[in-house]
Amino acid sequence: MSHVPNVLIIGTGGVGSIVAYGIDYLNKSNLAIVVRRDYEKVKSQGYDVESVDYGTVKGWKPSKIFPSVEAASKGGVVFDFVVIATKNLPDIVKVEELADSVITPGKTVVVLVQNGFDLGRPFFAKYPENVILSSVTYIGSHNSQGAIHQTQSDKSFIGFFENPHLPKRIQEKKAKDYISIYKNDKNNCTYVPDTKTHRYRKLVYNATMNTVCAITGVDTGRVEFAGGLETLCIPAMKEVIAVAKADGVDLPADVINDTIHGDDGDWFEPSMLVDVKKGNPIELEVILGNLLLVAKELHVETPVLTMLYNLLKVIQFRLKEQQGTVVLPKDRPIYDKIYS
Amino acid sequence: MSHVPNVLIIGTGGVGSIVAYGIDYLNKSNLAIVVRRDYEKVKSQGYDVESVDYGTVKGWKPSKIFPSVEAASKGGVVFDFVVIATKNLPDIVKVEELADSVITPGKTVVVLVQNGFDLGRPFFAKYPENVILSSVTYIGSHNSQGAIHQTQSDKSFIGFFENPHLPKRIQEKKAKDYISIYKNDKNNCTYVPDTKTHRYRKLVYNATMNTVCAITGVDTGRVEFAGGLETLCIPAMKEVIAVAKADGVDLPADVINDTIHGDDGDWFEPSMLVDVKKGNPIELEVILGNLLLVAKELHVETPVLTMLYNLLKVIQFRLKEQQGTVVLPKDRPIYDKIYS
Structure with a gap:
């Protein structure tokens, strides 16, 4: 990548917070996170992390913390990666709409760190020119009001949901770019050529x-x-x-x-x-x-x-x-x- | 019937207690009931009945109350009818075994006032010569520690589970005999020729x-x-x-x-x-x-x-x-x- 990429993480439960920590720990990107429920507390005191991967960290704060996606969209930053680690409940909130204001069409790579199957489909309909990555992540981790407790090492399998409008090599390149800002000496990220499998x-x-x-x-x-x-x-x-x-x-x-x-x-x-x-x-x-x-x-x-x-x-x-x-x-x- | 029949009722929840009251009210039989959970209370104070059919009755007691089926079996009485109105949970207690000591083979008519389907089968295996009656009973009634509250009139459809070893006319006769000791001017009992339907x-x-x-x-x-x-x-x-x-x-x-x-x-x-x-x-x-x-x-x-x-x-x-x-x-x- 030619510049230091801008990364936004939406969803900082047990999984999203450890993904965020891993990216911040590697420090190859400008990291921002959206913290909704615990915003006031995290903004003032940061997170207390008790992690099988990263040990005990008191008061960790990424440099940018936003109380909402809307707030994150108003800083004029074009995000290279938007990492979504919320629960995936399209019958209540559709993630492609939740993240709409921070996704630049044809530019932002969306990383879905979420349960489920065939998650690319609604994004391809809305953003036909964007790369949508899949991260199948195994982390035993809980976030209890800003106290993160990770009991199982972060093991992620990263690839792309196949966007029919884009060449595969570009999608593969973006997946590897994402790994390059996420994979560190503590976690375990693997590129998988076949997300569907x-x-x-x-x-x-x-x-x-x-x-x-x-x-x-x-x-x-x-x-x-x-x-x-x-x-x-x-x-x-x-x-x-x-x-x-x-x-x-x-x-x-x-x-x-x-x-x-x-x-x-x-x-x-x-x-x-x-x-x-x-x-x-x-x-x-x-x-x-x-x-x-x-x-x-x-x-x-x-x-x-x-x-x-x-x-x-x-x-x-x-x-x-x-x-x-x-x-x-x-x-x-x-x-x-x-x-x- | 040539003599006053001996009737035992097992299971005096909301339904069984109102069936018992209806039989006692008509007074054409020697009625005994088995009361397990609330025995001491019912033995001393009787039941308080608040009934859409029978009005308000304080301290109703049938003449014979037993704390268990075993106790009922020890009085030397041969029961003409054993009416079972317990919950029917054969994976926990099999009713044909629960009632075994009070069923005289070839003699006692068993009346199953219970939910379920094809309930005669285990009885025909154990008592091939007995008549097994079916009472499909609609009573909105609860028994709360001896306080009976009946909100919906007793409407019963009575017939026989077809015992292949006995003539139908005998089974029909016994069903009608049972109705003759149960049907009174307050409740609504109907003989149904086709229990299965x-x-x-x-x-x-x-x-x-x-x-x-x-x-x-x-x-x-x-x-x-x-x-x-x-x-x-x-x-x-x-x-x-x-x-x-x-x-x-x-x-x-x-x-x-x-x-x-x-x-x-x-x-x-x-x-x-x-x-x-x-x-x-x-x-x-x-x-x-x-x-x-x-x-x-x-x-x-x-x-x-x-x-x-x-x-x-x-x-x-x-x-x-x-x-x-x-x-x-x-x-x-x-x-x-x-x-x-």
Whole structure:
């Protein structure tokens, strides 16, 4: 890169804050971050970081902290990279709209450090000339009101969501540029030439174990004890594998076994279950909704995943009502619709 | 009947207590009841009944109250009728075993005032010469530590589960004998010649709306708002109708519409949802398990109902663990099983 790149990070939860720290630690860019909920506290006291990668750091502050995306957009800076590490809830907020004011068409590289599948699609519709990168990031990290606690080393697999309007070599170059400002001597960043395969691989867990735990209210160990691996998770995994295959991605033969044994020894609560228990909306659309859209386009039957999706839609409705996003009338309306 | 019949009622929750009161009120039998949880209180003070059918009654006590089925069996009385109005949880307690000591083979008529489907089967295996009656009872009634509050009139549809070893006319006679000691000027008892049809009719609701509400944690009104009628309940209802049809029962053409509009105007929480919210085990096996057994025997495909069942099995596991019926090891065991 010919100049020191301008980087903005949106979303500083457990993951986003460690990504931000890693970029700041390497110090090859002008870093700004958007901190919404804890702005006042972080602005005055900074973050306390307790990290398996970076050790104990008191009061860390990047040089620029903004209380909102709007505020970040008003400094006249053209961002080379906008890194989005928020939860991905398009049924509540669409990230491509959230970040609109800081994305320069044809210029800004957007890095999606988010759960989900086929995340490039809405960006390509809105920004046909921009590179959209994918970072599949494994960090065991929590941000509790400005106290960051990272228990698992940052391991990121970085590539690009394939933008059909741009040459692949440009997209690959941008992915490697991003790695050059992020990869340091503490974290572990790998360039992956095939983002889609990586995202499908993650779905073998997230569309199945994660969803079943969210619906049934138990961790993966209890799903196993209750017989749910055989009756629910494995049939769902086979459907993910079938969609991937129809999409040109051959997942490894032992992917089911590997996925299940990945939780060995842990009574592990996946992210969607944690969200349901906390009463937070779940990342249903990007994890399962987007997959079912592709399955439909490719004419792959997904009865198990579709049932999980339809049940989670109702659960999501409940979570939104609990949050106040949905408000129902006091008296239940009566419709004269005829059902059959 | 040639003598005054001996009647024992097991299970005196909201429903069982009103059935008992109705039988005592008519006074054509020697009534005994088993009261487990509230025995001491009921033995000394009786029940306080606040009933839409019978008005306000303070301190009602049937002449014989037993603290257990075992105690009831030790009085040397041969029971003509044993009425069972407990919750039906064969994965925890099998009713045919619970009542074993008070059932005289070839003699005692068993009346099952319980939710569920195909409830005669385990009794016919254990008591091939006994008549097993079905009472589909609609009573809005709660028993709160001896205070009975009945808000909806007792409307019962009584018939027999068809015992293949006995002539139908004998089974019909016993059903009518039971009605003759139960039906009074306040309640509403109807003999139904076809119990199976009635039980299927009830399943159109209980195997679908009830199960979907239990899984998603919302009432039937919210299921409608969230789109779950079309994606979940109606497809499930169609499977119930298909099983019934294969079993020789043609449900009315408007059964789906009638079932859904049955909750019009109410944010109604069906029984399984109430149980899940209270942390009580659900009547999964008798409502859905028994239906799926028949579907399998008749080779009817039930993908939606099967998914609901498999999810509820995991939820039931959670409820049992919460109740202490299931205890898991502190450390999750690791199995070397290969999943595929």
